[in-house]
Amino acid sequence: MEDCSLRAEIQLTITADAESFTEEGELITFTFVVKNSGGVKLEGILVSEYLSYNNWNIPALEPSEEKTFTISYSVGFSDVQNGYISFTADASGIDRNGVSVYSTDQNEILGIFFPPGFLDYEITSSHTICQPEGTALGLINIDFGKQKQSGIYTAQSVEDGKKHAGDFDNKSNVQIKLPAGDYTLEIGDTLGQLRSVPGIFTIVKTADIIFDIPTQVKACGEYLLASVNEQDLVFKLIAPDWSEVYPNPDFLYPVIQSGTYQITGMDPNKEMCAVQKTFEAEITLPAILELEVLPYCSEDTFATISLLSDIKGQKVSWYNVGSDEVTQIDAFDNSTMLIV
Incomplete structure (x- = not known):
């Protein structure tokens, strides 16, 4: 009975770093591995490849031992004409009893040829x-x-x-x-x-500009809007009635309408993307009032001022405006007549 584990065997495998080539001058690297796949020592191993016609000698390989070889091949004019490259190699050796073993492998690389100028991009x-x-x-x-x-x-x-x-x-x-x-x-x-x-x-994603504005504005009278930013930006402010609001000489934007304002910040250099924001404004503006001052004679000790405007549902306050201070005259709160 023969012990199969002690048979002499050799194995050669070939791989390439490309599956195809397209033009003359391309480099393809072929790698081939010679392995003692049997159970006994092999000696006098000869490895040959038939593309560039190289040969290698391996003195001995123990069971399961392997050696790796590589060659780089430049695609030639004839390869382009043929449309393929065929790489063949073989390996042979003998065991201690003089039994010869042999293995061969082949790797074929196909040429892929594009229309003229297709790869000139x-x-x-x-x-x-x-x-x-x-x-x-x-x-x-x-x-x-x-x-x-x-x-x-x-x-x-x-x-x-x-x-x-x-x-x-x-x-x-x-x-x-x-x-x-x-x-x-x-x-x-x-x-x-x-x-x-x-x-x-x-x-690369183009950056958005950055600026901050209040989300809500409440004011009695005109509110001056200033954007908080560290960039040199240009702004466009649209009022609730869709009219454009222009800045004053101090680059502040007057807000005098109640409703939703729309502000767009833009980069004058056009290197960043514009950003649009909105805010709500609640603006109370002073009303135009009609007053009547009754005739004041030299012998009179007081003067009477009457408020002729319709103030139904409104709160009325009277003030004494001096050079240094403003004092509310509480005694006449919500009265249409002031006597001073």
Whole structure:
């Protein structure tokens, strides 16, 4: 009875760092591993590859021991003409009893050839474009120069893996609108031949401007609004009646209407996005009153002033305004007549 675990065996496997090539001069790295897959020691091992015709000698390999070899191959003109690269290698050796073992493997790399100029592109990305509503979008721009191309594209988010796919027909410039984030990009021709574009493409979110305003304003008379911000901004204030409110010489905005005001802060350099806010105003303005002063003669010891305006439902207060102070005349509160 034979002990199969003591048989001599050798195994050769080949891998490559590319599944395809597209043009002359590309570098492809082939890696091949020689392993003693049997149960006895192997000696005098010869490894040969038949693309660049290299040979290696391995004095011995113990059971389960392996050796790794790599070669870098530059795609040649004949490879482009043939449309493929065939990499073949073999390994042989003997055990202590002179039994020979042999293994071979092959790896074929196919050529993918795009239309003329399809790979002569320049890719750039932009910041997001400001917009008042919805998700702000930026651009990944594919520029084929003066030559128009047709094909497909897929931009995939590095963060969540979401894919944004589309096509283009007879265009020299392709713009892909995307939210802010990092993306990988793959393009393909009309035959479905795909090309992964090296690198990560980043769309940066354009910053919003920052300013603070009160959420509610209450005032008896005109209120002067000043925005709190550390940036050089331009503001546009719209009153409740939809008229525009302009600032005074001190850059303060007069608020004299009750209702909802709408203020928009803008970056004069257009490097940041505008922001719109609202606030409620409750403004009480002094009423125009009609007064009558009764005739005052030299022998009179007092004067009478009458309020002729309709004050139904209103509170009436009289004040004595001096050069240094204002004193309320409490005795005549809510009276339409003042005697002084």
